[in-house]
Amino acid sequence: MTELHLALLLRGPAHGYEVKQAYDRWFPDAKPLAFGQVYATLGRLVRDGLAEVVETRSEGGPERTVYAVTDEGRERLRAWLAEPAPPAVAGTEDVVRKTVVALRTSAPGRAARAVALDQRTAHLRRMRELQARDPAADDVATRLAHRYAVLHLDADLRWLDEAVEALDSPTPEEPR
Amino acid sequence: MTAAPPIPDPSLELRAVAHSYARTPALRGVSLTLHPGEVVAVTGPSGCGKSTLLHAAAGLLTPQAGSVTLLGRDLARLDETERAVLRRREVGIVLQYGQLVPDLPLRDNVALPLLLDGGDLAAARTAAHDALARVGLADAAGAVPQEVSGGQAQRAAVARALLTSPRVLLADEPVASLDATGGRQVLDLLLDVARRDGGAVLLVTHDNTAAALADREVRLRDGAVEHEAVLR
Numbered sequence: 358m359t360e361l362h363l364a365l366l367l368r369g370p371a372h373g374y375e376v377k378q379a380y381d382r383w384f385p386d387a388k389p390l391a392f393g394q395v396y397a398t399l400g401r402l403v404r405d406g407l408a409e410v411v412e413t414r415s416e417g418g419p420e421r422t423v424y425a426v427t428d429e430g431r432e433r434l435r436a437w438l439a440e441p442a443p444p445a446v447a448g449t450e451d452v453v454r455k456t457v458v459a460l461r462t463s464a465p466g467r468a469a470r471a472v473a474l475d476q477r478t479a480h481l482r483r484m485r486e487l488q489a490r491d492p493a494a495d496d497v498a499t500r501l502a503h504r505y506a507v508l509h510l511d512a513d514l515r516w517l518d519e520a521v522e523a524l525d526s527p528t529p530e531e532p533r
Numbered sequence: 534m535t536a537a538p539p540i541p542d543p544s545l546e547l548r549a550v551a552h553s554y555a556r557t558p559a560l561r562g563v564s565l566t567l568h569p570g571e572v573v574a575v576t577g578p579s580g581c582g583k584s585t586l587l588h589a590a591a592g593l594l595t596p597q598a599g600s601v602t603l604l605g606r607d608l609a610r611l612d613e614t615e616r617a618v619l620r621r622r623e624v625g626i627v628l629q630y631g632q633l634v635p636d637l638p639l640r641d642n643v644a645l646p647l648l649l650d651g652g653d654l655a656a657a658r659t660a661a662h663d664a665l666a667r668v669g670l671a672d673a674a675g676a677v678p679q680e681v682s683g684g685q686a687q688r689a690a691v692a693r694a695l696l697t698s699p700r701v702l703l704a705d706e707p708v709a710s711l712d713a714t715g716g717r718q719v720l721d722l723l724l725d726v727a728r729r730d731g732g733a734v735l736l737v738t739h740d741n742t743a744a745a746l747a748d749r750e751v752r753l754r755d756g757a758v759e760h761e762a763v764l765r
């Protein structure tokens with residue numbers, strides 16, 4: 358979550374509500390972000406020097422704190438994107454997060470395509486390990502469990518391929 | 534001081550290979566090296582140039598630029614007949630869209646490389662029977678290609694490619710018509726060329742589970758290498 362908030366702030370300084378709205382737009386199929394969590398995370402980012410408070414706006418309504426990402430925060434995000442998500446079935450959401458962030462932020466210092474291709478390699482390596490086992494050495498249930506993992510990695514890989522393809526087709530600018 | 538072990542000569546080396554069909558550029562300067570004992574998967578979206586690369590590697594197509602060295606022979610320096618002989622004796626090829634002779638029973642289709650080389654008919658047929666049995670087609674040896682399923686025809690093409698224990702195997706989507714279990718069995722036979730016999734295998738595939746069996750992935754995009762990664 359830390360890195361996602363940094364990525365959302367990379368679009369420009371924003372207050373908590375804007376961060377939440379952007380998150381819900383980036384990940385439309387995920388559970389909407391709770392306000393409490395947004396403020397807690399932003400507070401932690403400031404404490405750790407990854408974000409800073411740049412102004413306090415009131416615009417007639419309640420006072421709102423506007424946050425911006427710091428250089429340290431940018432570096433943290435860059436390092437996160439450079440590391441493929443763990444290629445595990447349970448890591449799927451992380452694959453989606455990294456790829457969407459890479460597409461949305463065009464990954465400071467790193468092409469989004471490279472993020473997706475490195476993820477592809479991490480997945481293929483894991484798949485290779487799972488398939489290298491001698492099928493005769495496993496009972497049916499173990500074999501099927503491995504097969505489940507292989508097929509889910511394959512689903513991730515197909516989605517990654519579509520993501521790479523999508524990089525070539527221009528899409529409308531994201532609303533702010 | 535101990536001398537470093539000699540690096541074996543590559544089984545296949547493509548250098549800056551470029552080729553266009555009419556106005557369609559299919560390969561734009563692809564380089565690729567394949568060593569003995571190695572399995573390389575060539576992947577990429579449809580139309581990215583995988584089959585063109587395989588045809589160039591096999592000497593079935595002479596690229597307009599760049600060079601192809603197969604088992605130490607510069608293919609551009611060989612004539613048509615010399616290339617055909619090199620393929621028949623040392624190289625196993627599985628093409629994407631069938632390559633079986635329509636009127637010949639599978640047994641003779643598979644025996645063809647030996648027969649064309651002037652081999653003894655009975656010995657060639659015995660070898661063909663063994664090869665067909667290995668791909669699970671012992672019972673279909675007498676059928677002609679149009680009497681068998683797409684998957685069976687694909688298995689027969691694999692049997693033919695394996696018949697002469699090739700030093701280089703070039704396979705274009707060899708399991709596209711097979712189901713998961715059958716595909717894995719056939720892939721294991723193809724991979725044995727490298728794993729057991731120390732040959733080199735170039736596996737063109739759009740199937741991730743097949744690509745994940747390779748030692749290395751070379752990914753093409755628009756006729757160029759987009760990404761290369763060691764999987765081992």
Ligand SMILES: Nc1ncnc2c1ncn2[C@@H]1O[C@H](COP(=O)(O)OP(=O)(O)OP(=O)(O)O)[C@@H](O)[C@H]1O
Pocket residue numbers: 554555557558559577578579580581582583584585586629739
């Ligand atoms: N004989 C041909 N004449 C004209 N254009 C061709 C010919 N063969 C291939 N092409 C074109 O060259 C490009 C590369 O084709 P190729 O068959 O090598 O792709 P591929 O990666 O094998 O695709 P697929 O995954 O669909 O088999 C494509 O744009 C294709 O349309």
Ligand SMILES: [Mg+2]
Pocket residue numbers: 583584585629705
């Ligand atoms: Mg093809």
